[in-house]
Amino acid sequence: MKTLGGSLFVYNGNKFDYCYKEAIDSLLALCDKVSIVDAGSDDGTAQDIEKHIEPHGDKVVYTRFTNEQWHAQEGCQKLCYFTNAAIDALDTDWVFNLQADEVIHEDSFVHIRNAMEGVFDTYRVRRLNLWKTPAYMLDVSQERKPCSTAVVRLAKMPSHALGDAESLAAPNLGIYKDDLDLIQIFHMGFVRDRKKQLKKMENMMVDIFHWEMDPRAKDCDELIPERFFSDDDIVPIPRPLPRFVQAWADERHPKPPQP
Numbered sequence: 001m002k003t004l005g006g007s008l009f010v011y012n013g014n015k016f017d018y019c020y021k022e023a024i025d026s027l028l029a030l031c032d033k034v035s036i037v038d039a040g041s042d043d044g045t046a047q048d049i050e051k052h053i054e055p056h057g058d059k060v061v062y063t064r065f066t067n068e069q070w071h072a073q074e075g076c077q078k079l080c081y082f083t084n085a086a087i088d089a090l091d092t093d094w095v096f097n098l099q100a101d102e103v104i105h106e107d108s109f110v111h112i113r114n115a116m117e118g119v120f121d122t123y124r125v126r127r128l129n130l131w132k133t134p135a136y137m138l139d140v141s142q143e144r145k146p147c148s149t150a151v152v153r154l155a156k157m158p159s160h161a162l163g164d165a166e167s168l169a170a171p172n173l174g175i176y177k178d179d180l181d182l183i184q185i186f187h188m189g190f191v192r193d194r195k196k197q198l199k200k201m202e203n204m205m206v207d208i209f210h211w212e213m214d215p216r217a218k219d220c221d222e223l224i225p226e227r228f229f230s231d232d233d234i235v236p237i238p239r240p241l242p243r244f245v246q247a248w249a250d251e252r253h254p255k256p257p258q259p
Helices: 020-030 045-059 067-072 077-088 106-115 194-208 243-252
Strands: 004-010 033-038 060-064 094-097 102-104 122-131 133-138 150-156 173-175 184-187 234-236
Touching (some): 004 020, 004 077, 020 102, 020 243, 033 045, 033 077, 045 060, 102 106
Parallel strands (some): 004 033, 033 060, 122 173, 122 184
Antiparallel strands (some): 094 150, 102 184, 133 234
């Protein structure tokens, strides 16, 4: 039976409100082995990861880098370097790479395992970019998307990420059963705590990519979704949230009380 590894890196997951524990849980539920990298966090994330993975013993490979090692990498290479460090710690036949603000939907597990038996070495999957609340996702044209909705995350080993680590290198690329929606990642990065979302945006745009801060995010103390997209740009998510992240979402976006 072909083995599947999960890979993920985290940097300051608490400070920037990543759903990293929920992401790890989705990988643990899917994979035979999981490789987690802390990329030099200085906000308690590394210690929280240790506690979270302790019950899973040898199923998890955990690697810690120093804050100096994080800052030693420049630009988007940071993201690629630590993603590949997580992948390189695996000895499985395949890898599913996840980012720390994403969660795999449990309905996709069977399709991921089936895809590994197919003729391709790498596969595209669907990433749903949730927006405003966890009940909605963006539905906009390609040029308006803040990040890609079709990403390469399932690959035969050895494999590596390229560029900003949004996707894995893609030789012999396929789509499982010609339907991207059979394998879905829920991207929770735009529905995190809005104050921390603004800090995360600044960290990503200014500190990592060395861009100017988006003017739509200036002069406010939390991210204001309506400055970026209108309600005409969002649609309901196609299925309930992954079970791993429901409590996380409810904590940040409490449901109104029933009459």
